[in-house]
Amino acid sequence: MNKPILNVKNLTMNFGGLKALDDVTIRLEKGQIAALIGPNGAGKTTFFNCITGIYEPTTGEVLITPPGKNTQSLRRLKPNYVTERGIARTFQNIRLFHGMTVLENVLIGRHCRLSSGIIKAMLQPPSQKNEEKQAVFDSYEILEKIGLAKYVNDMAVNLPYGAQRRLEIARALATDPFLLLLDEPAAGMNPQETKELDDLILWLRDNEDVSILLIEHDMKLVMSLSDWIHVVDYGKKIAEGTAADIKANPEVIKAYLGEESEDA
Amino acid sequence: MPIKNHIKQSLIIAFWFMILTFPIMVIKVNAIQQTIDFRWANFLWVGIFTFFASMIWNYFLRRNEEQKKTDIADDIPLVHRLLQNDRFRRPFLGLLAAFFIAYPFVFPMYHTSIMISALVYVMLGLGLNIVVGLAGLLDLGYVAFYAVGAYAYALLNLHFGLSFWVVLPMSALLGTLFGVLLGYPVLRLRGDYLAIVTLGFGEIIRIVLENWDDFSNGPRGISDIPAPTFFGHHFGQHDAMIYMYFIVIALVLMTIFFVNRLENSKIGRAWIALRDDEIACQAMGIDKFKTKLTAFALGATWAAMGGVVFAAKTSFINPMSFTIWESITILCVVVIGGMGSAIGVIAGALVLILLPEYLRAVAEYRMLVFGALQVIVMVFKPDGLIKSVRKVYTFNVQEKAIHEQTHT
Numbered sequence: 001m002n003k004p005i006l007n008v009k010n011l012t013m014n015f016g017g018l019k020a021l022d023d024v025t026i027r028l029e030k031g032q033i034a035a036l037i038g039p040n041g042a043g044k045t046t047f048f049n050c051i052t053g054i055y056e057p058t059t060g061e062v063l064i065t066p067p068g069k070n071t072q073s074l075r076r077l078k079p080n081y082v083t084e085r086g087i088a089r090t091f092q093n094i095r096l097f098h099g100m101t102v103l104e105n106v107l108i109g110r111h112c113r114l115s116s117g118i119i120k121a122m123l124q125p126p127s128q129k130n131e132e133k134q135a136v137f138d139s140y141e142i143l144e145k146i147g148l149a150k151y152v153n154d155m156a157v158n159l160p161y162g163a164q165r166r167l168e169i170a171r172a173l174a175t176d177p178f179l180l181l182l183d184e185p186a187a188g189m190n191p192q193e194t195k196e197l198d199d200l201i202l203w204l205r206d207n208e209d210v211s212i213l214l215i216e217h218d219m220k221l222v223m224s225l226s227d228w229i230h231v232v233d234y235g236k237k238i239a240e241g242t243a244a245d246i247k248a249n250p251e252v253i254k255a256y257l258g259e260e261s262e263d264a
Numbered sequence: 265m266p267i268k269n270h271i272k273q274s275l276i277i278a279f280w281f282m283i284l285t286f287p288i289m290v291i292k293v294n295a296i297q298q299t300i301d302f303r304w305a306n307f308l309w310v311g312i313f314t315f316f317a318s319m320i321w322n323y324f325l326r327r328n329e330e331q332k333k334t335d336i337a338d339d340i341p342l343v344h345r346l347l348q349n350d351r352f353r354r355p356f357l358g359l360l361a362a363f364f365i366a367y368p369f370v371f372p373m374y375h376t377s378i379m380i381s382a383l384v385y386v387m388l389g390l391g392l393n394i395v396v397g398l399a400g401l402l403d404l405g406y407v408a409f410y411a412v413g414a415y416a417y418a419l420l421n422l423h424f425g426l427s428f429w430v431v432l433p434m435s436a437l438l439g440t441l442f443g444v445l446l447g448y449p450v451l452r453l454r455g456d457y458l459a460i461v462t463l464g465f466g467e468i469i470r471i472v473l474e475n476w477d478d479f480s481n482g483p484r485g486i487s488d489i490p491a492p493t494f495f496g497h498h499f500g501q502h503d504a505m506i507y508m509y510f511i512v513i514a515l516v517l518m519t520i521f522f523v524n525r526l527e528n529s530k531i532g533r534a535w536i537a538l539r540d541d542e543i544a545c546q547a548m549g550i551d552k553f554k555t556k557l558t559a560f561a562l563g564a565t566w567a568a569m570g571g572v573v574f575a576a577k578t579s580f581i582n583p584m585s586f587t588i589w590e591s592i593t594i595l596c597v598v599v600i601g602g603m604g605s606a607i608g609v610i611a612g613a614l615v616l617i618l619l620p621e622y623l624r625a626v627a628e629y630r631m632l633v634f635g636a637l638q639v640i641v642m643v644f645k646p647d648g649l650i651k652s653v654r655k656v657y658t659f660n661v662q663e664k665a666i667h668e669q670t671h672t
């Protein structure tokens with residue numbers, strides 16, 4: 001059996017007295033689209049932050065096995081090194097670089113794959129020029145794939161909301177990840193945009209060789225996309241399984257409908 | 265309805281100003297005859313003047329708001345449009361070049377001297393623009409690196425007889441080194457905290473220079489700093505000034521050249537990303553600390569070079585030239601000119617440094633007028649005189665069309 005590309009073991013995150021994550025274990029196989037769901041404040045975003053190095057988990061271990069590489073631990077790695085190892089993410093509250101154009105936002109994603117330093121930037125030898133040209137070309141290609149090419153020179157903030165969410169994905173994709181973490185990619189989208197997002201995520205998995213873990217509240221999207229679903233509530237993992245399993249799971253229904261449903 | 269409100273508001277402001285300026289504008293104490301004159305006419309004039317000034321102010325403010333609504337962020341400053349247009353670019357740059365080359369020969373030495381000062385501020389502004397405008401690090405101690413450069417030249421020349429041309433590159437390296445040394449401990453802080461700590465560092469350097477007598481000659485400063493030579497040739501006073509002028513022009517051109525390249529490179533983009541959103545920036549694989557440190561150190565590099573030029577130009581330096589006000593002036597150059605916009609910073613430096621000199625005509629009101637102008641710029645042009653415009657990339661449209669066809 002192949003090793004899971006992401007293996008999170010017994011992750012716990014305390015904020016003072018609050019246990020935002022309590023002993024969460026999640027595995028992700030290569031090529032999988034998995035979803036992480038749970039009520040508001042369940043700890044989903046915190047889980048992403050722990051993996052990507054924005055928070056340092058109180059206890060627990062995060063192991064990755066990038067395709068064709070050895071298993072390694074992400075313990076105590078700064079966010080930029082996590083990204084360098086092939087995990088890219090988007091943000092629940094859009095965090096684009098508003099002083100930059102759409103293309104430049106994607107170019108930032110390429111940053112960690114470029115080698116020229118300051119001296120080269122000032123002197124611009126052919127190697128730097130070629131690298132820069134290639135980076136612009138690659139970024140443009142990504143924009144075409146994601147369907148944002150027509151906005152290429154617009155300022156990122158001037159994009160419609162749905163396009164901004166897609167740009168976040170484009171930017172993450174530019175870092176050459178093997179695993180994409182999407183934090184509520186459909187939030188604020190209309191049904192048409194959500195449908196397009198659904199197609200895009202499937203297309204990414206099939207053509208870009210990335211596995212995907214997404215947080216989402218839109219159950220229709222989650223159920224149609226996900227090969228595997230993990231459910232957390234109050235920081236604890238309460239269930240995992242296929243869409244059918246999860247729909248039928250009484251614990252999950254209880255978590256979503258609240259405690260009263262027990263008596264009702 | 266709104267116009268009624270504006271009149272009411274202006275009336276209140278006028279009344280308030282009348283009371284506020286009452287002691288100075290109306291009351292006049294005649295110390296000799298021991299009488300007090302009440303100049304009621306002035307009282308009226310202040311009221312009328314303030315009322316109309318307020319109405320005009322309101323009018324422009326409203327027009328500004330309306331304009332903002334109609335074209336969101338699509339207005340490209342005139343200078344950029346000129347530079348982007350192939351037909352205008354060459355004549356425009358040609359005229360500019362002709363003006364700056366002819367300048368020292370057409371105008372008297374006094375004007376050349378002022379222009380040199382302004383051009384040094386262009387250098388300093390472009391350097392600080394990297395730190396504040398691009399990387400978003402509020403550095404209030406920038407003058408420290410300026411002092412490092414100036415003292416480096418003064419002392420190395422005094423003790424070892426090193427010439428301007430030897431010290432210039434050395435001071436650039438020294439500036440970088442100081443940038444890294446000072447940046448290392450303080451760049452973990454951000455926002456206001458960074459501003460306060462850098463302010464402290466700037467003052468520390470000045471105080472050290474003031475009190476370490478054996479090293480820096482204390483408050484008495486260092487005099488007789490030689491002007492640069494031309495392959496060993498010494499110029500007379502007038503020619504030396506013109507020579508200095510062209511050296512500064514060359515340095516400014518070099519600065520523009522490198523800063524422009526940096527801005528549109530991997531590192532420049534990382535600075536802007538860092539300024540816009542630190543967390544997203546890190547999540548995109550950018551090393552936050554390293555990126556901040558490079559911005560800080562590069563900014564310091566240019567400050568130090570500016571310092572060498574300053575010392576060579578004035579031939580006398582003492583710690584009083586490097587107070588916090590100097591940092592604030594350079595910061596004003598960046599903010600008023602346009603954060604992150606090289607052309608804006610150049611315009612800002614020229615306006616901010618040249619204007620007070622030519623405003624000497626209005627003598628004691630000079631600083632008042634100057635301050636008012638700054639406020640006006642900030643209210644009506646919050647992005648600065650000439651705001652930054654990002655690079656536009658072009659793609660082969662045909663190629664793109666083929667892509668699109670195969671896609672659908």
Ligand SMILES: Nc1ncnc2c1ncn2[C@@H]1O[C@H](COP(=O)(O)OP(=O)(O)OP(=O)(O)O)[C@@H](O)[C@H]1O
Binds near residue numbers: 015043045
């Ligand atoms: N930096 C922090 N400091 C203190 N508490 C935090 C911090 N970050 C998150 N929390 C808390 O941890 C809990 C989980 O938050 P989290 O943002 O992970 O929820 P979520 O599942 O993403 O919710 P949502 O669906 O609303 O996005 C919340 O109670 C939140 O208040």
Ligand SMILES: [Mg+2]
Binds near residue numbers: 045046092
């Ligand atoms: Mg969340």
